[in-house]
Amino acid sequence: MPGPVAKSPLSIQDLDQFIYGSTPNPVHCRRGVEIGTGTVVPEINFTLPPIEINESTWSEIQGIYRETIDSICQRAVALEVPSFLVEFETLPPMTVNPDWGVDITRILVETLDRYHDQYGLKGALRLTPNDNRDHERPPLMRRGRYWEKMVELFERGVAEGADMLAIESTGGKEVCDDALMTGDLKTVVFALGVLSPRDMEFLWKEMVRACGQGETIPSGDTACGFANTAMALADQNLISRVFAAIVRVLSVPRNLVAYEVGALGPSKDCAYEGPYVKAITGVPISMEGKTSACAHLTHMGNIAQAVCDCWSNESVQAVRLLSASAPIAYLEQLAYDCRLMNTASAHSSEDAIRLRDWLVESDASLDPQAYVLRPDVVLRISKEIVEEETPYGQVRRAAQCTFQELKRANENGLLHLPKREQKWLNRLEPVIQELPESEADLIEEMLPNLDRSRFLPEEYGLSV
Amino acid sequence: MPGPVAKSPLSIQDLDQFIYGSTPNPVHCRRGVEIGTGTVVPEINFTLPPIEINESTWSEIQGIYRETIDSICQRAVALEVPSFLVEFETLPPMTVNPDWGVDITRILVETLDRYHDQYGLKGALRLTPNDNRDHERPPLMRRGRYWEKMVELFERGVAEGADMLAIESTGGKEVCDDALMTGDLKTVVFALGVLSPRDMEFLWKEMVRACGQGETIPSGDTACGFANTAMALADQNLISRVFAAIVRVLSVPRNLVAYEVGALGPSKDCAYEGPYVKAITGVPISMEGKTSACAHLTHMGNIAQAVCDCWSNESVQAVRLLSASAPIAYLEQLAYDCRLMNTASAHSSEDAIRLRDWLVESDASLDPQAYVLRPDVVLRISKEIVEEETPYGQVRRAAQCTFQELKRANENGLLHLPKREQKWLNRLEPVIQELPESEADLIEEMLPNLDRSRFLPEEYGLSV
Amino acid sequence: MVDKKALYQAILEGDANQSKSLAEEAVKEGVDPKSLLDESMIPAMDEVGRLFESDEYFVPELLIAARAMRSALEVIKPLLAETGAKPVGSVAIGTVKGDLHDIGKNLVAAMLEGGGFEIVDLGVDADPALFVSAVKEKGVNVVALSALLTTTMPGMKKVIEELESAGVRGQTKVMVGGAPVTQRFAEEIGADGYSASATGAVALARQFIGAA
Amino acid sequence: MVDKKALYQAILEGDANQSKSLAEEAVKEGVDPKSLLDESMIPAMDEVGRLFESDEYFVPELLIAARAMRSALEVIKPLLAETGAKPVGSVAIGTVKGDLHDIGKNLVAAMLEGGGFEIVDLGVDADPALFVSAVKEKGVNVVALSALLTTTMPGMKKVIEELESAGVRGQTKVMVGGAPVTQRFAEEIGADGYSASATGAVALARQFIGAA
């Protein structure tokens, strides 16, 4: 079990200090890239168009990455982008076969180096090996070939000169998935409060160790597999948004564990829970919103910008648009978003706060998932979270006070909930009230019900 | 020759009144759509993915339009978009064969009607038949099969219930194209000051007449074929940006002719010269910038928003992105951009001005094409333009004072010009100074040099 | 006498204990199982579907109702079999080779089950051979393929090819879905249908077996 | 005696009158035309190319220099022909059927001409037959196809097919370009090369004829 997360008081306590571009614990990368020191940095992520990945297509695939990163750097020079990040999220075959992940890492590092040398372009690479551990069922979280290949890619990516290492870790997802679909909050709490933090501790210690072998910054994680799954289901009207909003906040404690054991930020773009991480730990965060509409639609398009330090497009395929390959178009869009934010904050901190508040106000009342990203709400809930000492305690407390925030907002009209969402608010209340105070009690209650063909407690250090 | 453009004084004289979303002469469409009455309206334009247009693909093509507009409306409902425009820009075969253009118009009108009835969604359709007249060389501007089919589509589009009619007219382009490539400003002045206004008068009288047969609003035009061609060449470093910036402003007078003869706005999105049109005539304008990176890259991504009334993506192909078909992603991006602008202006006009000025400041010093869109610069140059009574006089005056603005900005550091651009500034000075005061002199000088296999003076009412 | 309205209500509200005991009671009383199905149970699920389509129910409500339906169905199934009634149809479902994303697949499976289909769940990363044997040996009417990655989409084509070379392509309909999949892709690879959503998948499956 | 440096400078600065009269003077004085070409004129255009590539010249400067080059070249061409020297190569260029966008095509044509190629300009909306006869009758080494619309891109494939069925595909290289065209598309339709830019097109044409 991870040690107590002693984060009280918050790193950012004052709403006026809770602003995009700046954070108490900034990150410095090679090539002069700084994150969280006053300006928002665009983070572009691109991936392959539909193509099979195998020996026979591999040289074509390398060509796509080479051509795309080159065009991105060219455009960054043309737009005089002050600095930027490139995220390389591996596709499963590139993690199973680390040679491939390393090939692409090398192409990206070399191109960033070349443009830095020739044009002074400041770019940094975030390498995000995908978490393949759930590629067998039940997932083996701490052993087996998937795990070994992931560790190999961590280490070789560091050796290859990736500036940052990140992951979208999946510990507990095998339990959470069904619970999201059935609206079973207690099981979600078990996944995010019990399983996921244990996995985060194990995994991130390993990632921090790998980073220590070179000059790579252990950056951050995301509850993508949990809260973004809920978000995607809610956006299709399949599950309740109130439910998804609560799941979002429940994903904060697991994320904190990474920073406890040595991650330094920025958090991953798709971690919409990032504002909580920033408030609590003071590390910089990457966020995505309207300009990641290429990857998923969202109800948090503007509010997600409010306190970001990196601003990302999540992921776009290198498909041709009328103008150029889509990644170039998306880099440009991000660059202009950042220009605007940085122009306002260059004027004064009051102006930065103004822009932040417009971004917040434009979304907050329309969706509970947006509402829980309001900086004031984030600070209030974060203050409660850090009063708890264990991830489970934090998750339980997060559930309670997020519920209260949403209920109050609905009552006082700050949040407009349709009737069926109000029904869910009522439905969740007793579930939250009845969450056991003791983690051990919850574990004892849950374990017997879980199907061992899909989930192995011992992979989380739980004795059966 | 068009009559004198008596526009003095400017419709908008006060910089504090020159703001996005509001304009003295707003436009009201069916389904409750209002443009220029206080909020910025997103305008989505989508087009086909690579596909041949012929009898055998026509039903598939209709399916693509049907599916795309339906998904767009669905997303607009989900995002609670207050109102929006759809632009249907025909592809050449749809103008040559008006049956096809009408088919698509009908699909779009019906879908907008259906969503308006079912969800109260406020949407309006802008029909933009493409200008096919240069599809034969030399172009016939006032007769021939291309012209006749265009007129047929104007009339039948009106009958079909298109809310607005627009065009990207090309009169004079056959002379301008080469002049852009050779940096021949005098010939550009001839195209934009002599030929294009004559064609605009002829063409727009016809369009206004067609609109009068129904409830369609004659909206606006764009110097796409001129200034955007220059912009695209400049962006590829093929021609000078100073030159392209001047061409941009030279395209204003031709555009004014449309409003002289009855167009009501909004101007076309890709008319980056729109701010001048708005200042002078007070009609609402559509603009595009960062969020049209799907269609072309730009150095005016933010500044283009500053005084827009509609905010557009220019054009995106219905290709699949990870999230959805690209038009849905782009609608969403536009919607969030508009939310931000409208949130700021809902606070106060001071806040709207603040946001406008940040948008302006973030781009203006980096490119002369952005610089000439500064609202203060627009007002200064517009004031000079309206002192002239003929389009040629206006173009000549526009050249002179745009040149002076750029020269001064370069000297006082408001604009950063690299050496080769400064060379062009010097190079253009004598050309501009020596533009004849009399249009007749210019015509007499130009006509003998122009190749009649590519250009027919009589198509512009010029006697040879 | 058993209250048919109460069984309807129990399914609608997703009370599986209640629906089971009501069904048992009815069977004990000798109520015609076919009339129970036609007058209480199917109308209840239809109403659930309507509430879902009209955005009043979410998936959890729907799944819980389907569970209540199932527990009543299990009670009356043996009796139904005697009367010769048969299930709506059966579907083999799985994500294709290389694709480990199961949530979409599970959702479709659950909704098909709620719609009365029998499900053969082949799981994630499923080998084409599994689909072939589901058709050959279990006689499924529909093969439903899911892919969430553009890189695994070609795996859908492989399944269809294997069905063809095993000579069973004609015995089953193939439907495809998942974020990157499009109608055009479905046509290109020779699938019989595509659905953009889980509810669409149920409608499509019904259409395939002529129960729309 | 003629100043070779002056001719070099006249071309570099795009002074066509000057370059023409300097060439005439040299011819009158009996200067070896080949040495004029190799020591003044080609080095001048190389320098123009370098200035363009290094972002000091724009296209207008380049076109004007090419014009000065051409006016000198016309003077010495008859003499060169006597010595047996031949032009770099010839290119038939046009936008494909249905596509009326000529600015990109014109730019590529002008730059190829500046690079020493002979140009057969087939204009816009060009019928495939025109390309075939340019190869058959004018013996062009390169066919350059432009399309600005995705809807006219398939026209590129048609040209290649017509070249094939006329049996002259082997006698020419085909290059394609224009906003929507990609390397992959070029490969799919069996073109020999693709260029994303006008300068790239010149390099590609040179490569085709082995003059890179």
Ligand SMILES: [Zn+2]
């Ligand atoms: Zn993610």
Ligand SMILES: [Zn+2]
């Ligand atoms: Zn345009």
Ligand SMILES: [Zn+2]
């Ligand atoms: Zn447009």
